[in-house]
Amino acid sequence: MTIDRRLRDASGRLRSALTExxxxxxxxxxxxSPRGRAVVIVAxxxxxxxxxxxxxxxxxxxxPATEHRTTDGGPSTAPEGAKTRVPDIVGSSLVExxxxxxxxxxxxxxxxxxxxFAEAVVIAAEPGEGLEVPTGSxxxxxxxxxxxxxxxxxxxxxxxxxxxxxxxxxHVGQVARAGAEATVQSLRTQVPPESETEVYLGxxxxxxxxxxxGAVVTEPTAGFQAVVITPSASDCAxxxxxxxxxxxxxxxxxxxxxGARLDLDEGGESPAERIDAGPLSPRGGHSVVWTGNELIVWxxxxxxxxxxxxxxxxxxxxxxxxxxxxxxxxLSPRRNHAxxxxxxxxxxxxxxxxxxxxxxxxxxxTWRRLxxxxxxxxxxxxxxxxxxxxxxDGGLFVxxxxxxxxxxxDATSESWxxxxxxxLAQLTSGALRATSDRLYAVGTTAYTGVPLLxxxxxxxxxxxxxxxxxxxxxxSENVVPDADPQWSATVSDGxxxxxxxxxxxxxxxxxxxxxxxxxLPPHNVRSCEGAPGPVxxxxxxxxxxxxxxxxxxxxxxxxxxxxxxxxxxxxxxAVWTGSELISWGDTCCYGTGGAAFEPNTAxxxxxx
Amino acid sequence: MDEQDEPVLGTFxxxxxxxxxxxxxxxxxxxxxxxxxxxLAQDAFLAALRDWERVGRLExxxxxxxxxxANRSVSRFRRLALEARHTHRGPAPQWSxxxxxxxxxxxxxxxxxxxxxxxxxxLHYLHDLPRHEVAVILGCSEETVKTxxxxxxxxxxxxxxxxxxxxx
Numbered sequence: 001m002t003i004d005r006r007l008r009d010a011s012g013r014l015r016s017a018l019t020e021x022x023x024x025x026x027x028x029x030x031x032x033s034p035r036g037r038a039v040v041i042v043a044x045x046x047x048x049x050x051x052x053x054x055x056x057x058x059x060x061x062x063x064p065a066t067e068h069r070t071t072d073g074g075p076s077t078a079p080e081g082a083k084t085r086v087p088d089i090v091g092s093s094l095v096e097x098x099x100x101x102x103x104x105x106x107x108x109x110x111x112x113x114x115x116x117f118a119e120a121v122v123i124a125a126e127p128g129e130g131l132e133v134p135t136g137s138x139x140x141x142x143x144x145x146x147x148x149x150x151x152x153x154x155x156x157x158x159x160x161x162x163x164x165x166x167x168x169x170x171h172v173g174q175v176a177r178a179g180a181e182a183t184v185q186s187l188r189t190q191v192p193p194e195s196e197t198e199v200y201l202g203x204x205x206x207x208x209x210x211x212x213x214g215a216v217v218t219e220p221t222a223g224f225q226a227v228v229i230t231p232s233a234s235d236c237a238x239x240x241x242x243x244x245x246x247x248x249x250x251x252x253x254x255x256x257x258x259g260a261r262l263d264l265d266e267g268g269e270s271p272a273e274r275i276d277a278g279p280l281s282p283r284g285g286h287s288v289v290w291t292g293n294e295l296i297v298w299x300x301x302x303x304x305x306x307x308x309x310x311x312x313x314x315x316x317x318x319x320x321x322x323x324x325x326x327x328x329x330x331l332s333p334r335r336n337h338a339x340x341x342x343x344x345x346x347x348x349x350x351x352x353x354x355x356x357x358x359x360x361x362x363x364x365x366t367w368r369r370l371x372x373x374x375x376x377x378x379x380x381x382x383x384x385x386x387x388x389x390x391x392x393d394g395g396l397f398v399x400x401x402x403x404x405x406x407x408x409x410d411a412t413s414e415s416w417x418x419x420x421x422x423x424l425a426q427l428t429s430g431a432l433r434a435t436s437d438r439l440y441a442v443g444t445t446a447y448t449g450v451p452l453l454x455x456x457x458x459x460x461x462x463x464x465x466x467x468x469x470x471x472x473x474x475x476s477e478n479v480v481p482d483a484d485p486q487w488s489a490t491v492s493d494g495x496x497x498x499x500x501x502x503x504x505x506x507x508x509x510x511x512x513x514x515x516x517x518x519x520l521p522p523h524n525v526r527s528c529e530g531a532p533g534p535v536x537x538x539x540x541x542x543x544x545x546x547x548x549x550x551x552x553x554x555x556x557x558x559x560x561x562x563x564x565x566x567x568x569x570x571x572x573x574a575v576w577t578g579s580e581l582i583s584w585g586d587t588c589c590y591g592t593g594g595a596a597f598e599p600n601t602a603x604x605x606x607x608x
Numbered sequence: 609m610d611e612q613d614e615p616v617l618g619t620f621x622x623x624x625x626x627x628x629x630x631x632x633x634x635x636x637x638x639x640x641x642x643x644x645x646x647x648l649a650q651d652a653f654l655a656a657l658r659d660w661e662r663v664g665r666l667e668x669x670x671x672x673x674x675x676x677x678a679n680r681s682v683s684r685f686r687r688l689a690l691e692a693r694h695t696h697r698g699p700a701p702q703w704s705x706x707x708x709x710x711x712x713x714x715x716x717x718x719x720x721x722x723x724x725x726x727x728x729x730x731l732h733y734l735h736d737l738p739r740h741e742v743a744v745i746l747g748c749s750e751e752t753v754k755t756x757x758x759x760x761x762x763x764x765x766x767x768x769x770x771x772x773x774x775x776x
Binding site: 002003004006007008010011013014015017018019020021 | 628629630632633636637646701702703704706707708710711714715729733734736761764765768
């Protein structure tokens with residue numbers, strides 16, 4: 001049976017099953033009910049005593065749904081067979097917690113088990129009943145397990161964790177802070193009776209935090225939750241081993257899962273600082289430019305259906321950590337426009353396929369209109385608008401990717417001229433990038449792992465494009481059939497660097513002299529669909545993928561994993577000031593809030 | 609839609625009764641839990657109710673709520689919160705318990721797909737929507753939907769051992 005038929009049949013059966021769903025009355029709005037208004041302070045701490053039995057220890061056939069774990073206020077008691085007792089860090093200061101965990105060598109606690117079904121392990125002792133936890137203290141720790149190598153496949157994985165997937169172990173360890181509801185994870189576990197369990201990972205518990213006279217008191221609200229047990233070895237003949245990410249503390253605001261993490265090994269603070277997001281309403285498709293003093297955010301759209309476009313803007317001054325609204329623009333509300341800083345003004349052109357433009361002077365807080373562009377910019381279907389324009393050498397280049405239409409607006413004469421873009425239409429998506437003297441158009445021709453196709457033009461002469469060699473991958477053996485290479489490129493330290501978020505371990509750079517590609521060192525950054533492209537910061541390159549952040553340093557020619565907490569940095573909505581990276585706005589094209597984008601977030605990243 | 613050309617505001621109750629089962633089904637495919645699906649749907653309808661003056665005048669409120677649920681169902685935090693809440697509750701709703709075991713496996717594989725692909729599969733098959741309508745709901749091009757469909761079917765065929773044959 002074809003997969004198409006299976007999906008259709010299953011859909012039909014599900015629709016039939018749904019006829020059993022009673023059509024209930026129109027739902028009452030809990031936000032308007034007294035109960036909904038009550039302050040409910042509920043947090044759940046996944047309390048996992050990581051107890052790795054390795055391959056030798058087996059856990060009995062206890063029923064995780066009925067077993068109850070007692071709490072005595074002290075450190076968690078490891079079940080028989082455990083190698084590691086997890087220290088009680090709850091309520092301790094960060095320094096104390098780090099010391100205890102270091103002494104406990106918690107890395108050993110999670111070294112070997114079958115991780116195809118687990119991404120993260122949360123390590124913490126249970127807070128005792130009635131334990132007072134000072135506000136802001138550590139309540140959890142986690143480490144992240146990488147995905148298994150692509151070569152490892154369980155032929156018929158039997159996942160005893162039910163429908164919990166890799167995301168089922170989220171960031172945990174909220175600041176014990178009362179007054180806010182914390183969404184917390186749980187893990188429904190169904191251990192097949194025939195399972196030969198080998199690894200006992202943890203005990204989960206739920207806790208409520210209540211504020212009492214300035215302190216936060218933990219109270220268990222439920223008993224034993226689940227045991228995570230890997231499937232039998234027979235289900236997955238090959239048990240790979242992995243390098244674990246450093247154990248990290250997690251603390252922060254449980255209401256929005258923001259917060260910083262501290263690298264246990266490095267012992268440094270996260271370089272990511274969440275800042276005031278300012279007065280603008282939530283939006284996407286906006287522009288950000290850096291003036292040298294301020295970050296200016298302008299335009300965008302406020303809901304997923306495109307019904308509310310924005311024509312307002314605001315400026316953030318990192319020196320004073322303050323925002324100001326900027327003067328109303330003569331341009332109509334729009335998204336996906338081209339915006340750039342000329343050195344004196346912010347120029348804005350197009351958006352939603354429009355051609356008109358205007359310039360904003362932050363000194364006088366005034367706008368003025370500019371000459372129309374020769375073609376529409378930022379039409380809805382041209383999604384890569386942020387990639388398709390840049391200001392370089394005194395002009396704003398705009399490429400209407402994926403066509404061959406290119407134009408340049410000269411900041412001195414304030415006029416447009418067309419640029420020959422012959423050959424560029426073959427790129428299915430595109431990005432303009434510039435080094436000191438050359439302009440590059442970067443893109444791919446297909447989704448099938450075809451290497452990068454690139455062209456360049458002399459930046460000043462603009463005498464046409466020269467096709468460069470395709471980006472070749474010495475790591476081509478890693479190319480996954482059917483993988484979408486999703487190339488993106490940036491200029492770091494004067495070199496064009498191309499990065500694929502669809503292919504594992506793929507990053508190449510173009511030598512500016514020979515214009516030949518070479519591999520960057522292996523980075524072990526996992527590839528994730530939808531991961532943002534790299535962000536250049538002088539000699540460093542920030543890459544985010546699968547929730548992790550990695551920085552390539554061209555000076556040392558090495559990669560280093562860093563912890564940026566929940567900051568998701570999108571190249572199109574971030575600026576490099578020369579000393580710090582400032583990011584503003586939702587990074588995704590749609591928000592979980594349904595019709596509206598998520599509330600704005602803003603970050604400053606200061607790398608050491 | 610021209611903002612001056614607002615459609616007549618329909619009743620929320622009619623909208624709710626017409627769409628509820630479909631929305632619960634969509635949430636079920638994307639979240640994997642009957643109880644969570646009902647709550648996801650409930651939350652989405654509540655969001656619509658609170659903003660019905662606007663949502664009800666949209667050109668296609670059905671597309672709106674499908675997008676809301678499609679996004680919320682794959683939202684990691686929202687799903688985790690639901691899992692936490694439903695862990696202590698009773699058995700799954702009767703309608704979801706009656707879903708065929710093989711189909712449960714199939715939908716589980718759908719959820720293992722990248723989020724966008726899973727959304728496209730759910731909307732295209734469960735709601736029997738053509739590609740261009742899926743594109744409207746997800747805010748992408750029809751070509752993008754086609755690509756996601758092809759990749760999703762290829763992946764599912766590989767994982768489930770089915771024949772790979774393009775659907776429409």
